Structures are given as C-alpha cells and as structure tokens.
Amino acid sequence: MNIKAFVFDAYGTLFDVFSVMEKCEELFPNNGEAISQSWRKKQLEYSYLRQMMGKYRPFSEVTRDALRYAVAETGQDLNAEDEEALLGAYKELEVYEEVPQVLKELKEQNVTVAIFSNGSHDMLDPLVAQSPLSDYIDHIISADDVKQYKPTPASYTHVIDSLKITRQDVLFMSSNGWDISGAANFGFNTAWINRKEQPVEELNLQPSSIYHDLTGLKNWK
Amino acid sequence: MNIKAFVFDAYGTLFDVFSVMEKCEELFPNNGEAISQSWRKKQLEYSYLRQMMGKYRPFSEVTRDALRYAVAETGQDLNAEDEEALLGAYKELEVYEEVPQVLKELKEQNVTVAIFSNGSHDMLDPLVAQSPLSDYIDHIISADDVKQYKPTPASYTHVIDSLKITRQDVLFMSSNGWDISGAANFGFNTAWINRKEQPVEELNLQPSSIYHDLTGLKNWK
Numbered sequence: 274m275n276i277k278a279f280v281f282d283a284y285g286t287l288f289d290v291f292s293v294m295e296k297c298e299e300l301f302p303n304n305g306e307a308i309s310q311s312w313r314k315k316q317l318e319y320s321y322l323r324q325m326m327g328k329y330r331p332f333s334e335v336t337r338d339a340l341r342y343a344v345a346e347t348g349q350d351l352n353a354e355d356e357e358a359l360l361g362a363y364k365e366l367e368v369y370e371e372v373p374q375v376l377k378e379l380k381e382q383n384v385t386v387a388i389f390s391n392g393s394h395d396m397l398d399p400l401v402a403q404s405p406l407s408d409y410i411d412h413i414i415s416a417d418d419v420k421q422y423k424p425t426p427a428s429y430t431h432v433i434d435s436l437k438i439t440r441q442d443v444l445f446m447s448s449n450g451w452d453i454s455g456a457a458n459f460g461f462n463t464a465w466i467n468r469k470e471q472p473v474e475e476l477n478l479q480p481s482s483i484y485h486d487l488t489g490l491k492n493w494k
Numbered sequence: 495m496n497i498k499a500f501v502f503d504a505y506g507t508l509f510d511v512f513s514v515m516e517k518c519e520e521l522f523p524n525n526g527e528a529i530s531q532s533w534r535k536k537q538l539e540y541s542y543l544r545q546m547m548g549k550y551r552p553f554s555e556v557t558r559d560a561l562r563y564a565v566a567e568t569g570q571d572l573n574a575e576d577e578e579a580l581l582g583a584y585k586e587l588e589v590y591e592e593v594p595q596v597l598k599e600l601k602e603q604n605v606t607v608a609i610f611s612n613g614s615h616d617m618l619d620p621l622v623a624q625s626p627l628s629d630y631i632d633h634i635i636s637a638d639d640v641k642q643y644k645p646t647p648a649s650y651t652h653v654i655d656s657l658k659i660t661r662q663d664v665l666f667m668s669s670n671g672w673d674i675s676g677a678a679n680f681g682f683n684t685a686w687i688n689r690k691e692q693p694v695e696e697l698n699l700q701p702s703s704i705y706h707d708l709t710g711l712k713n714w715k
Contacts, residue, residue: 314535315696321542322672322697325646326679338696345693425546451543458547472566475536475559476543 276462276493278436279379280414282447283390283397286466287406288366296362300355301347308343315339317451320391324422331393331417336360364399368406369468375487376409387412389432389445391422412436424455444481444493450474457481464490497683497714499657500600501635503668504611504618507687508627509587517583521576522568529564536560538672541612545643552614552638557581585620589627590689596708597630608633610653610666612643633657645676665702665714671695678702685711 281287290313297312298305316332316339323329330338340359344351379386386409390397397413414435421427433440445461447453450473453465457478465473465480466487473479482493502508511534518533519526537553537560544550551559561580565572600607607630611618618634635656642648654661666682668674671694674686678699686694686701687708694700703714 318542318672319697321539321546322645322675325542325545325643326676326697327647328679328697342693342696422546424543426548451539454543455547458549472563475563476540476547476549 275442276384276444277438277442278385278387278432278444279490280387280389280432280436280443280445280461282445282449282452283388283392283400284366285448285468286446287368287372287388288400288404289369290363290366292366293359293362296359300358301344301349304347304349308347311343311346312340315342320422324425329420329422331395332391332415332422333360333393333396336363336396363396365403366400368404369486371486371488373405373409375490376406379490380409385411385436385438387414387432387436389414389416389423389429391416391428393417423452424458426455426459429456429459429461446487446490451476453480454478464493496663497605497665498659498663499606499608499653499665500711501608501610501653501657501664501666501682503666503670503673504609504613504621505587506669506689507667508589508593508609509621509625510590511584511587513587514580514583517580521579522565522570525568525570529568532564532567533561536563541643545646550641550643552616553612553636553643554581554614554616557584557617584617586624587621589625590707592707592709594626594630596711597627600711601630606632606657606659608635608653608657610635610637610644610650612637612649614638644673645679647676647680650677650680650682667708667711672697674701675699685714 284290294305294309297309301308316336319335319339376386388410394415401407401410401413414432416422416428419431440460443461445456446464446466448466448468453463454474454476457463463480464482464484467483505511515526515530518530522529537557540556540560609631615636622628622631622634635653637643637649640652661681664682666677667685667687669687669689674684675695675697678684684701685703685705688704
C-alpha cells in the first residue's frame with residue numbers, strides 16, 4: 274500500500290501524559306491519580322459536548338475548564354498559580370521511548386510526517402518545539418484550524434485539505450480507540466497504538482492494524 | 495414564571511440505575527461496580543461518538559455495545575443469556591422514592607408532564623409501563639424519534655415540536671449535568687437534580703435552579 278503521509282495523534286500516542294499525573298500528585302497529595310484521570314475524562318467529554326452543542330472553544334480552554342471541574346470534584350481549591358503549573362505541564366510532556374527512532378526512520382523514507390490533534394496550536398507548538406521530535410515533524414495540524422473536533426468527519430477532512438492528498442494516502446496512528454474509530458469512519462488507513470491493551474471499541478469500525486507501540490509500524494504493508 | 499410542560503430525563507433522574515449495578519455484581523462477583531460504571535461511561539461516550547461521526551444507532555444498541563466493551567475490559571466473557579439479563583434490567587428500574595408523589599402533584603396542577611430521554615422506545619415504553627408513574631406521564635419523547643442525541647439542539651427541538659409549545663414554556667429536569675447544560679444551551683428553563691452533590695459543569699451554562707431531589711420542584715417560581 275502506498276502511504277504518502279504518516280499522521281499521528283499527539284497526547285497518549287507520541288507524548289506520554291504521565292508527567293501531568295505526577296504534577297497533580299505533587300500539588301494534590303494522595304489525589305493525583307483521581308484528579309488526573311477525571312481531568313482527562315472531562316477534557317474529552319467537554320470537547321464532545323461543545324461539538325454537539327455547537328459551542329466550540331479551543332482545546333486549551335476546554336483543558337482548563339476540565340481541570341477546574343476535576344479539582345472541584347475532590348472538594349479542594351485550585352489557585353491560579355497551581356492552575357498555570359498544571360496547564361504548563363501539558364507543554365512539557367515527554368515522548369514515549371521508541372518514538373524518536375521510529376519518526377527518524379520514517380523521515381529517511383522521504384514520506385510526510387504530521388501531527389493531527391484536537392489540541393490548539395498554543396498547546397501543540399511549544400510541546401513539539403521542546404521535544405526531540407521537531408526535526409521529524411513536517412506539519413502540525415490542529416482541529417482548532419477548522420473548529421471541528423475529532424471524531425467528526427469535518428476534522429479529518431482538514432488533514433487531507435492541509436496535506437493536499439486523498440484519504441487513501443494517509444496512515445493515521447492514535448492510541449485512543451475513539452480516534453481510530455473516527456479516522457476509520459472517515460476512510461483513513463489506521464494503526465491503533467494500543468499501549469494499554471484495551472479492547473477494540475464496539476463501534477463497528479475496525480482498525481486496519483493494531484500495534485503495542487510505534488515500532489509495530491515497521492510491519493506495516 | 496408560566497411553565498406549561500415539566501419535562502424529565504429518565505435514567506438517573508426519575509429511575510435509579512442502582513439495580514443494574516446489583517445485577518452486574520450478581521453475574522460478575524467483585525466486578526459489579528467496575529463493570530456498571532464503565533458500562534454507563536461507554537454508553538454515554540458511544541452516543542456522543544456516533545452523533546459526531548454521523549453514525550447514529552438507537553440507544554438500545556449503543557447500550558448493548560457499551561456493555562460488551564465494559565465486560566471485555568475486565569477480561570471476562572459475556573454469554574448471550576447474561577447479556578439479555580443485564581439489558582433487561584434497564585427495563586425494570588425502580589423509581590427514586592420521592593418521584594411518584596411529585597409527579598402526582600404536578601398532574602393535579604393540570605400541566606403537561608413528559609419524559610425526554612436518549613433511550614429508544616423499546617427501552618423507555620416498557621420501563622414506564624411497569625413503573626408507578628404511567629398514570630402521571632402524558633408523553634414519552636425519545637431522541638430516537640429524530641435520531642439526534644442529547645445534547646444537540648436538534649434533540650431538544652424535538653421536545654417543543656412534539657408538545658407544540660415554545661422553549662420558554664418548558665422546565666427541564668435532569669440529574670445529568672451535561673444534559674442540563676445542553677437544555678440550557680437550547681433555551682429551556684432548567685432544574686438540575688443534583689442527587690450526587692457534584693460540581694456544576696464547567697461549560698459556561700448555568701442551571702436555572704439546583705435541587706437535591708425532585709421535591710425541590712415545589713420551590714420552583
């Protein structure tokens with residue numbers, strides 16, 4: 274199969290959000306795991322709800338709102354300084370161990386390498402810039418450019434419009450099952466990076482391939 | 495304020511889903527709480543994702559798919575008999591203790607009383623029929639009638655189209671914060687039945703009123 278562009282989701286796929294959990298635990302001892310899990314859950318939920326209500330706001334704002342809810346849920350207060358520190362952690366995430374080498378090898382094959390994320394550029398651009406990946410990423414594509422969140426077909430359309438290719442030319446990678454479902458629904462080739470050994474989503478949309486981490490891409494035919 | 499129709503969400507608002515958890519625990523000892531929580535979470539998530547992907551399926555199917563995921567997540571098998579038993583539990587839910595008296599008093603005031611739920615009629619109709627509420631409910635309105643899930647504006651539009659009233663005539667009650675946000679976004683008067691003392695959703699949409707249970711409605715002005 275002739276893939277022209279390898280397009281990666283960011284959070285959980287290239288970048289490990291574990292350090293956000295550590296920061297939560299540092300600021301809210303014994304509540305770090307609960308807050309970080311609720312934060313991630315509400316972050317996704319608010320993006321879905323705003324999409325459905327026709328009340329789009331950028332992911333940086335959705336992420337802030339979700340954090341406020343997650344902390345409020347524990348009955349604790351969130352001061353402005355801690356809020357900034359926690360949101361700042363999203364711009365300093367580490368990449369998963371195998372990611373730089375895999376992206377380096379892809380670039381050596383002269384294909385396009387891109388990120389496509391719900392994150393807005395004020396989150397994504399500094400994140401990539403401080404990472405060891407900036408030399409290997411040709412395009413940072415954000416759902417915010419078109420104000421349509423994944424998994425709407427309109428969001429994935431923005432990828433092929435940006436890269437000026439057809440959907441069959443794309444291999445899309447994400448660790449998020451719902452994102453792979455959305456990409457498969459749109460007609461991308463998909464590789465689900467199932468880092469946590471989760472079941473396939475029950476949405477009648479199968480990934481083209483399933484790998485444990487990005488090194489599995491070497492087996493892509 | 496002159497309210498012509500009191501419109502209630504079903505699951506968690508009028509009907510207590512606790513008995514579903516008991517059934518989960520009976521069939522999957524020590525995993526009942528985990529499965530029932532994951533089941534509810536995936537049920538909502540799948541309704542959102544299908545809405546966004548343009549791949550609507552009725553809530554009865556979404557509920558079945560979510561159950562299959564929730565059980566698979568625990569590494570256990572779900573046989574056809576247990577699946578039917580668990581889905582059947584959704585049609586035999588008990589109402590919260592205060593509900594019959596509150597609905598009876600509303601009916602005595604000669605206002606319209608309706609249910610509006612994401613549930614499809616194959617779930618809702620038998621549920622209401624076996625409950626002590628059937629005498630007090632004038633209309634069972636389902637998102638499935640228009641194949642648009644809450645919290646889309648199109649779903650709430652179906653309520654006023656069905657009842658032939660304007661949105662200002664409606665007081666909408668739900669225990670689900672996201673549902674109240676969607677109803678407020680549409681322009682309904684809202685009363686959030688905050689049974690679990692949760693924080694207000696961070697979606698910049700405030701409920702008109704917040705009550706701990708339905709008896710709070712007696713304070714509605």
